[in-house]
Amino acid sequence: MTLQHDPRQNHLLAALSRDEYQCLAPHLEWAELKLGDSLVESGKVMHHVYFPTDSIVSLLCVMEDGDSTEIAVVGAEGIVGISLFMGGETTPSRAIVQSAGSAYRLRGQLLKDEFDRSSTLQHLLLRYTQALITQMAQTAVCNRHHSLDQQLCRWLLLSLDRLPTNELVMTQELIANMLGVRREGVTESAGKLQRAGLISYHRGHIRILDRPGLEARVCECYAVVKKEYDRLLSYHRPG
Amino acid sequence: MTLQHDPRQNHLLAALSRDEYQCLAPHLEWAELKLGDSLVESGKVMHHVYFPTDSIVSLLCVMEDGDSTEIAVVGAEGIVGISLFMGGETTPSRAIVQSAGSAYRLRGQLLKDEFDRSSTLQHLLLRYTQALITQMAQTAVCNRHHSLDQQLCRWLLLSLDRLPTNELVMTQELIANMLGVRREGVTESAGKLQRAGLISYHRGHIRILDRPGLEARVCECYAVVKKEYDRLLSYHRPG
DNA sequence: CATACTGTGTACGCTAGCGCACGGAAGCGA
């Protein structure tokens, strides 16, 4: 196992004790996630959970007419497939790779067994789930009350927090799908940010130039979510 | 304990086995919930969880400027205070009584102990939490894509499902707070429903006259949520 | 080098919902 591909780049796996990690490690399977890959389909039984390391996965709620909205985003701090240990087996939402990279996956049954056996793992995952719930709630209120400009800033910052670089590979069309708005709306808002010197983008590549500038424009929702993630997931890395 | 006030009117308590229920029963404390009571305040440590019997509680996300949005609603099918067993202790959202009635409350520590001890209770609560997550996700997408008319229908139906009667005590002002819209907007949408003969209302009392009519107007979000609740919470009542 | 496609810019009319302001009617309390 190279350093480049270390499962413990995922914060949840990193938070496990040596013993607990050794239990799971042999079953962790490296997976390359490509942009647009679907990890979870609405109503389909999942066979694996995914622990992203340097990839980002979006949880989307898709409606009959194809309109969609991102309800949460998962990076190295989290896990994709919570319904496996929550007991529902399936969910009505989808999980799409938003930023290509790596993840480690684990057969659902193995995770469930360990979830029931180890109260440490259980508490860890439940705290993470609560953070996810906060993100979803804040997304709902943000959708309702804030301008597209602010939501775009929030989205960029949430993505940035989950990336090793300050460049994200993402077309305006895709961002529009995530935010549940028109592509033209994203063009306009992104144009404002570019003219303000906060970002620069070119054909699917967005570079963040002035992060503090984005933070000055974003609505409170970003801070609320970040604070709650920090509060709930600030465990120490054991050996 | 009279039949009128039976804790097992709450579906979660009703789903427990006789033994498990007997464990908790001595500690269940009857509570009268009045319209507008706050059960959970943002960031405050909660000392109790609440099992509504014939009351309805709204989970709200409130922002700095006072604007709010309901992210989920809890009735006899659920429990208020999931962050106690999820491990976070607090949440950034509020829980407000939306329809007066009864609930049974339990000290948080007792629930936590039992949650860790009994895997049945644990699975029950986690499945419920997953249903709640679905409701929140669907609320987010509904906020984004559907008209106020449709959202009002969804809200009425979700409330109706949790009420023994077809009349709800609720001003348009309060509904506006829940949906995160203007009061005037609710007046207009409710007026349409009234003119169509689906509901009738008068100074804070709304009576539903034609439920199928509402179901014909509501967006798909209502059905998605209801189906998921049925799927996840359709346990048999043990003795 | 021609062609097609993908990603972005722009414009224009349209509508839902907002903010505000006001009026009126029902109920409640002194």
Add this chain to the structure above:
DNA sequence: TCGCTTCCGTGCGCTAGCGTACACAGTATG
């Protein structure tokens, strides 16, 4: 009975975002 508050109706101008249409520049493909 009077006065006050709560609740609902209505109107008006405004704006953000929608739907649509089209232009154009990179990029890939033949």
